[in-house]
Amino acid sequence: MIRSIGVSVLAGAAVTLVSGCAPDSTPAAKRALVYGATPSGIAAAVAIARAGIDVQLVLGESPLGGMMTNGLGRSDIANPALIGGLADAFFRLVGKAYGQTGPVYNFEPHVALQAFQSMLDQYSIKPISGVVDHVLRNGLALSGVVLIDGTVLTADVFIDSSYEGLLLQQAGVQMTYGREATTTFGEKRAGYGYHFSEFPVSSESEDGVVSAGLSATPTQRVGTADSKIMAFNYRLCLTDDPSNAVPFSRSSNYDSSQFDVLARSFSSGVPYAVRALPVAPHKFDLNGGGFFDTDLVGGSWGSRLRISTVANRSQQFTVITQ
Template sequence: MTGPCGSYDLVVYRATPAGIIAAITASRLKLDCLLVEPTGRIGGMMTSGLNAADILNDSLINGVALEFFRNIRDEYGMSVLPARIESRIALKVFRRMLAESRVQLALNNDIGAVTRQGATITSCMLGTEWVAGRWWMDASYEGDLMHKAGVPFRVGREAADEFGESFAGRQAFRPMLPWASRMVIDPRQDGRLLAHVQPPSRTALGAGDDDVQSYCIRPTLTALPANRVTIEPPRDFDFSQFELFRRLGRSMRIGRVAAKAIPLLGTTWKSAYFNLAELPGGKVDMNSGPAAPLNNPTLTRGWLDATMAQRAEKANEFARYTQALLWFIQTDVSVPQGVRDFFGAYGLPADEYPETGHLPPDVYVREGRRLNGARVFRQQDVETGGADPGDAIAEAKYHLDCKPVNWRSNHTGTNVVREGMFFTQDAHRYSLPAWILLPDPAACRNFFSLCGVSATHVAFGSIRMEPTWMELGSAAAIIAHLADQRGCLPHDIPGADVRRLRDDRFYQWPAPKFLTAKLREKVTGYYRRIAKV
């Protein structure tokens, strides 16, 4: 397929959860929508290993995003909205929702050149054809369409004095193991820096830079023998790359694995090497531990400026690193025996990611380009409740959270330190305004950035959750629809009007679970008619 041609009301770039929800919402509002995905897979990180969805308050989810989570709930036969979802189930529901919509999906197609007339994006090259669009949405994690369309953006960390944020800019050096403040790890071997360790930084505390928080591949694991694929080391992998982690392991006397049962979620197992969140289907979502981290700042560098082909090579590096790290934790003598005994029971799930050897196919791009709009959402906005009620289009709740930005030698060359990581004890609840999605109208009048919003690096560390992106995607489609109806700029649409239309048109009235899908739709239609929606 060389790519669809023609003209659309809306072109959405990347079939991430935000992009899918935006496209479906727009389609239901009678906008002709094209959803462009350069790969053959949809669902972004929710179908690629990010199985713990970080829903801290399910009452914040609305509209078509709520419909998605209710569909997942029904797949599992649960009575509550699930926050831990298998990738294969998320993929199944996304596919079904798209199939039931009027969205045209262009898989294995990428946007090339983008044309503009003044502050309006007009068309793009897709394959060998030109595609025109009235509205454009960037749902990529990297902000690639924003870059190609010449929309102003930010990358990296603001200086502390730009917005007065306490977590902004270069942070103080911290020990690699957060509980071992006096630990000393020699950063060199045979006169050379260890693999993954960067040279000392002379950047002042609080200074800005173009660094982003670290990426990873987020493995799904299982201990069920019938579904377990044994973890093997990647071919020709140089395990001397893990000397830093061996030194960290040797500094620990015991390998404790703590278990905590969380109501309505499941059990979480934590150690210095992993954080495992229990999923349905006998699986776990593996998050990073500090002693042998999945999150790798060194492999992260260069991703945003890389071509798609170069990113594919870097994704292969991440995959090899991740597979080798899993093998390392299971087998290396530097890892405490208790950790090896526990983790050795796990393997890769045979029913997930068969096309990529049962490791998730996508790199978890936690932070990319961020829109540089007329206003910028800051740490203080997260901490004080965010937008005014009249401006709010969505609600969010999460901690201020940033993974390591650097692993470095300290200034004296005597220790390995990590830098840039923060996580606040309290989760903040706050409202998000429409302007977080929109460029300054002088820069562009028909563009929305869904996953690279106009926020500082610090504030972005709280906003960057998939349910929040889904909410913003749905809101963006509603804003475009209202702007069409009123003949105005999207910047002129009040947030209260977005919420009102969302709640009137996209609230999913409950129908009894025992009904067939067809009958459930009839019941929902009845509820809508009597409500005059």
């Protein structure tokens, strides 16, 4: 987990501050670079601009607005009274787009994009398209980044607000990720563990073959640490209005053997837990929530996997399982 420091965070990504100054010097920053135009990256850029500091916002691997402009339109808001600052400003812009006088917490992706763009336009922040290739240093201090297309950007302070933390990796910043052991912080549910209840379907088919993506026995001791992260998935914006819908089509990569456990689950009465959560009239945010859903469990593990490979696998799985 990457812990956020120094910058207010809008839901969607962690923000980590990477100073371009050596530890023994603290000059006032004149220019900042925010890498990753996720919701938190946009919030960081706006906060910096409001402070009167020149800011460069680099899109990175994700499109402007990240998940919130690409399907995740159902906000987890338990207590609206706790929402303030730039997050509240965003939700109020969403409400304005829907003709409301107050904040609106569920929305269509294009409305979120309009709200984020409005926040950037207010401070004349123009996102820079590009992905970091490598970084520049002045001794121990980070002094600039070079994008894949050769563009060189310099700054006094750098913020990585991307989902994958690519700038952090390129800069060699120490960080941690994965599951911590139960003993690390005394958390009973930390570390490796089973699902909330035992899966009522065998991992083996009738001929004794363990199904794809599953293990017949635990792969490690419950409660131990590892470097594995949560499964990626795609959040989809769906509609029940045929006149505004794009029909689902069969994936060219469909392999029924990858879903034999799902087929046996149906026979055993196990529900296929995919939720279509309403966000606007005739619009829904598709999300998982059970044993089988749009999460490609185990699909984002492995040091040899590239981000593009994980993304493609998850995209194909989501299209097939929806």
